[in-house]
Amino acid sequence: MSDVILEVKNLKQYFPAEKGKVVKAVDGVSFKIERGETFGLVGESGSGKSTIGRSVIRLYNPTSGEIYFNNQDISGKLTAAQETELRQKMQMIFQDPMASLNPRKKVIDIVAQGLDVHHLYSSKKEREEKVVQILEKVGLSREHLDRYPHQFSGGQRQRIGIARALILNPDLIIADEAISALDISIQAQVINMMKDIQEQLGTTYLFIAHDLAMVKHISNHIGVLHLGHLVEMGTKDDIFNNPIHPYTQSLLSAIPNPDPIKERNRIATSYDYTTSGIDYNLGTRHYVGDTHMVLATEEELCNWMDWR
């Protein structure tokens, strides 16, 4: 039986722009995430992937649409109880660990802030113990407690960010470009650690990134976003072995391969929305397989399927 932890239905997030115009950052996106899995959101910059993350965790007020988290609607005005629950059970890891950690606070205070806010300890000792436990989980130790963020390397800082997210024992973690700012050798360490934590604690990840190879590595399901629309969604095999939407195809063909022979024979297909004749607003959701969704009109879908 599937256990859906997050369901987003027809989410729209508009922002007012100058002269009464609106920017439709996210325009009618729906997806489901099952408990314990990793859902990857990919797309180019401006496609709305970060906005979705922020709307889901309610840093923004969604323009319309529904967001169900643990079977509760959290898209409207939140009650105090809902807010408390949401702020504990859903956490976020940000891209730049230097910018997201307070430079004037010690690690112990940064990581324990969630505990402080929700009054989750009875003594100072307990607070420290809880922080140490989490730090050890992310590969840091007791000696790091009294240090400041600038005393750490980039990879270690991101571990602190992850520790801060983990300390409230969340059900869902939104990782917004969590590893993009790290060196390759450190990216692999952090990804392995996130996978270990998922196995131990059953945490669900919404993994937002533009690095497709990494997204493929960590995700079970993947959604491809373009201009605020979810153009294709499916299991990672659906997306990588059987991409149907021309945007997905162009995205996949553009991934650089660490391999000179392949790389020199690779031709990146180009995709230009304005000249492609595709109108995302006309498209409807079509299921090609049980899990594989493509946004298209009937005609487009026929063309794309035939063409392959």
Place this chain on the structure above:
Amino acid sequence: MAYTETAYTEKILEIKDLSISFQTSAGTVNAIRGVNLDLHRGETLAIVGESGSGKSVTVKSIMGITSKNEHVNHGEILYTYEENGEKVTRNLLSLPRKQIIRHYCGQRIAMVFQDPMTSLNPTMSIGKQVMEGIRKHRKMNRKDAWNEAVNLLTQVGIVNPEHVMKSYAHQLSGGMRQRVVIAIAIGCNPDILICDEPTTALDVTIQARILELIQKLQKQRNLSIIYITHDLGVVAKVANTVAIMYAGKIVEKGTSYEVFYDPKHPYTWGLLSAIPSLDSDGERLYTIPGSPANLLHEVKGDAFAPRNRYALNIDFEEEPPVFKISDTHEASTWLLHPDAPEVHPPIGLQKRIQQTLQEGLFI
């Protein structure tokens, strides 16, 4: 090896035993510890390394971009060029700063930086910025410079150059901005183009376009290019020669086929294994343990030794010399010493290389 690179013979830039340190409040940081590199005419050299490995410092010293607390301990950067039909070789490090800025920087040697938003001036129109270098170095009048600038913008693939000339940086997309930066860089017909992470701030789809543009310009103008990057995918696409840098030293250097298909240094193995390939499936990623070396402390032996799974005892004692593997391929690791035990790259990497080489034969 079945795959060979075109041989480049004409040396244009030669970095010899370069060593640079920084005075900081915490002490002296030996950022560059003896770098030797050659660049040939028409060649693309990629310098790969993690942040803090010294790749940017190395190329910035070519351009004469130095910070106040920077000190060149020793070394030479020899640049060979043609002046009035004669070949001249100059040591860029011994020239006065003023002369470098006036005659080399931006004119013979140009640079493209990572973030086009910060390398363009937000308060100056694009046209003015493209014309600036041309007017100064090529002594053109305003009208000629305008025409030349429009011409340059067309060459870098901007469709409506006249319109863009009058725009400002914030009105352009990231890819367009980087095209403008490239137009400025090639404006004075440089011999050498240095690209410092030129596509890191861009989307993959646009990245491919920009790399193809740089390759096209290289062919047209016979440019020698130095790429600085940590993205091995980009390296595979563009580079003829690859230099892997760690803790201020070049640990492995070779043609791109040699480095990708016959890597010798354990650090190179680690880098190549740490990126998930599109074919691999959900297995654990190979990691290099620990974090990059802190150059505030004196390095004893091989700087990579503490993170090296294959480290020998001597790695902690003595710095490995450079071992030659072929005319173009060299690496500095004790594993290549005749007395060293036989060690093979990680299994995953071996498999991947074998697989591509087999597939590659049919392409």
